Amino acid sequence: MRSISCPVTPVPSGLMVSPSEVLTRPAEPFDPVLQHQEGTRKRLRVMARVCTERNGYAIAAPQIGWPVRVFLLRLAVAPVPVIFLRGVDLIRWRDEWYAVVLGPTFALLEAKYHEARRVLGLDPDKRVVAKEACLSVPGAVVEVPRASVVVVDFIGIGQDGKVRMLRRVAESMLARIIQHEMDHLDGRLITHYQGKEGSSSGS
């Protein structure tokens, strides 16, 4: 369904709320050709606007009906370390900046273990249960188990305009936010976890 992500199609303008088909199917891979197209920047700005208006930490493209693997981190509230942002594309809405995470995938298992231990000395197997809410699922608060550290690979566009593959390690709250957004890109909402995990999943 290439035409869905094609910049000549109308730019979505608002938040998609569950139930919605676009929220529950896997998003398409991010096509690098889209990077410099104005339709893409417009969509990113719509995402930023919606996230600011709804006071979210982050927002994934399917949440505005754009079924592509992209999410934004709202730097005013999401705990994103400066080192994470090196080489990462940024976009602004009003006076707020967002990190643009293009085409993210979790690092392969072996790389994940290596990077998590090397960079932060953390155990990638440790899981933490905490309550999460979602802009697209108004009113729902669900306890969701998440890895305490993740390693994510994505496309970055630096200040020099050069495109690079980036690998970033994230822990605690940022790791949780990233896993929530990656779930959106896989068509999974927090309601997926409802009633699935009790205290048995550990802390």
Ligand SMILES: [Zn+2]
């Ligand atoms: Zn969400």
